[in-house]
Amino acid sequence: MSLQDFCGxxxxxxxxxxxxDFIDGSPSHHWKSSSHEGRWVAGISAGGCMNNFGTKKKFKLKRKQHRPGPTLDRFNLLSDETFWTNPQYRVEVGGSDNRGEKNMLVSLMQKPDKRNRGLVQNLFIGFLVFEVSAVFLPPSMIHLMLSNTFHLLLFFKVPKEYKAVKGKFPTAFFGRNMPVAxxxxxxxxxxxxxxxxxKPGEYxxxxSTFNPNKTASFILTVLSKAETRIQ
Structure with a gap:
């Protein structure tokens, strides 16, 4: 096939x-991999996406159709009161601070619950990454910034006080933070x-699934250039 036909x-x-490893083009760079199995359980740990940052004003994150999938109910706009119940993974990124260098790949894969994969209907899935450092924004500012965007993967700077949090981050954590990407x-x-x-630090x-109360299993894989610790 010619290049012209391929592009067409x-x-x-x-x-x-x-x-x-091939991204770097150097045999001296070897990425580290860590995989973790998890599960969303309806009514317990399946909080859905974060379409509401703790106030009554509504905005929507976007679903992107990859291929024909299940028919979903009308968007159920959630508050952070349910989003926080989703599984949470804390990651400590090491290495040097090479600004702009791609140093981490995060993958979220659904595990089929049927032997016949032809019968599997994939859920709408995604993930959010939060940086544990020190910046605060009021919920009204968060809404102003997000009301005209329709995206999923958000990186948030959050207060230093949460560095000491054990277990799941609480509901208030997700309603007062600055998205940076x-x-x-x-x-x-x-x-x-x-x-x-x-950059090096804790994340x-x-x-999550897009809609709440969707029971499913998943595998979260983190590949990084530097050593990382996940819990």
Missing amino acids: FYSDLDICSSSP RVDGYINAREVMQLMSL LIVP
Whole structure:
């Protein structure tokens, strides 16, 4: 196939590899991988996406159709009172602070609950990443910034006081923080991922389904250039 035909018939190119080592183009760089199995349980740990930051004003995060999937109910706009119940993973990123360098890849994969994969209907899934450092914004400012955007993966700076939090971060944590980056919305694909640049520090990853009370299992994988600790 000629290059002209290839460009005319295809819009995306996926390169499959066992690790992102090839991105650096150097055999001296070896990415580290850590995988964790989890589960969203309806009524317990399936809080859905964060379409509301603790006030009554409503805005919507976007669902992105990857391929034909299940018919979902009308968007159920949630408050942070349910979002915080989702599984949470704390990640400590080491290494040097190379600004702009892609140093972490996060992948979220759904685990099929049926033997016949042809019968599996993928949920709309995604994840959010929060930085544990010191910046505060009132909920009204958060709404002003997000009301005209439709994205999923958000990176938030959060108060230093939460560094000492054990267990899940509380509901108030998710309603008062500054988003600093984002990518496209929830996708009904078996796997979603994002390559990102994170400076050394502590982060919180929250995987979720778009709608609440959707029971499903998942695998969260974090690949990084530097050593990371996940709990």
